Amino acid sequence: MSAQPTLPSLDASFRSNCQRVSEAVQSVITGKPEAITNALVVLLAQGHLLVEDVPGVGKTMLAKSLARSVDCTVHRIQFTPDLLPSDVTGVSVYSPQTHEFTFHPGPIFANIVIADEINRANAKTQSALLECMEEQQVTVDSITHPLQRPFMVVATQNPVDSEGTFALPEAQRDRFMGRISMGYPARDAEVSMLTSHHSHQPLESLVPVLRQVDLQMMIEQVNLVTVTERLGAYVVDLGRATRQHPQVSLGASPRALLQWVRASKSYAAINGRDHVLPEDVRAVAPMVLSHRLILTRRALADGVDVENVVQEIISGTPIS
Template sequence: MSLDTRLTGRDDEAVHDVGAVLDTADRIRTAVETVIEGKTEVVRIALTVLLAEGHLLIEDIPGVGKTMLAKALARSIDCSVSRIQFTPDLLPGDITGVNAYHQERHEFEFVPGPVFANIVVGDEINRASPKTQSALLECMEESQVSVDGETRELERPFMVVATQNPVDMEGTYPLPEAQRDRFMARVAIGYPSPQAELDMIDTHGSRSPLAGLEPVAKAADVQNMIDRVRAIHVSPSVRRYAVDLVSATRSSPALRLGASPRATLHLVRAARAYAALEARSYVIPDDLQALAVPVLSHRLLPSTEARIEGLPVEQVVRDLVARIPVPD
């Protein structure tokens, strides 16, 4: 189906905007998928979060490609990239930066931390203490850093791509609720298919696939896409549907902590980006349904009864999506 036939009922400017987003997004997706094979939906969610100017949490067991996905996304864009290896002895200043005394000038000088980059890759974020994890709260929510009473703006686009191991693994600290709520979406990569694993042996066995990955877009291109995505239309009925979905998590007996108003904003922003990747200049309920699990589930806490029954939070979200009436 062509782009023009899918963009029914929209003017030429909207078609052009979405077409420009698709062109750049396809280049980034193709570059990432040369490294991460057989995980089309995971890459799609990562791109959605990038275009929605959010932050991505990748949670899974070691060795399935969490860090590889984060690095591939970062390297496919010609922008400033930094990597933070979270460890138990990491300090907040190691992330945000510190004021260091300059001996020759006899004055303090700010030394920026790795958070001063367009894309920040946080590897195994839940191996650091909650105090250190909290150093990212202001950065992720307000795109700024405050050190010793002085606030510094972070360059846009700004995105944190963090990986974490399951909390029941040795040497991990659970992410605080406030920290999880800053992430727009959470994805799990999962094991590859047998064929993808065979292909991986051929392509990854002799060298790292990241070595040959060249940038296919610039930071300015990404910021331009973000600006265009903000103009995607969301009708009043679809907005109400988003509120109904999030509100349902707050009254569900299977949950003891529902989603916050920030989750509603993230869901709508992500839906705009998802619609653009679907070659549409408007959001439909299907976009919200497709994003409900990755955007909402990591913010929710199951009730005691749900834990005893072994009911996953993701299934609770799916049940709510199935129950909430869809607008015409």
């Protein structure tokens, strides 16, 4: 049997680009290497990222620093209760001179869109992102407008029990490839932040370290990472286990399994492999599943943690 060719995604240039982006974001976000790695995994897997945590722990700063580290178009949308769908997608305006309607694109037309505090908008406005995130296009007045490639939504949100928030619908949560929580930094990292960041804003000095064309090439090369049929069956078994777990009322969808495989490919490439291992699948599982699994009322009443359920499913599902 002939050996598999080495993918260009695994050369020194690919690894160097990943390292440069990570270091650029780490210059702004202190003490959160795992969150930064997960954000990079989602970016290279052509997914969307949901950053959920309490206010003030760096959610928006992570999104802005990731966007600024790449030389591409970036737009930010501040979600509020009075935001309209047309404020996101754009609107057609009638011109008395030409007697025609002209489409004015909204802020969704960018390579990286920062949806800040997404769950402060109502469900109608949130639904404006559904077509954008799934099909990378916008339909206004029966006319479809394609979005730029690559395209990524980085959304931040506060916990749903915070004042003035609306829970994201299951259909929208399922469109996010991954969800991460920032958490409070370690003591040493917090001391370092106070020492170095009190007199200047590190985001202001952050310059792009990756060109858009390089990012697109890396995304295309990640797609070449190999996934065997056996590993695909393993992901399916894990997905079916989430649907059959007694403490889960809504398990992983087929879309979730597809995104799980894409995230695993990205994680494998970042770690220098041209093929996906079971370890890669397990490594990205909490990020891919934690926001998708809906626990039963009994489990919620008992205080069951969804991430513990994910780990239980992983440990209890062998690879055949």
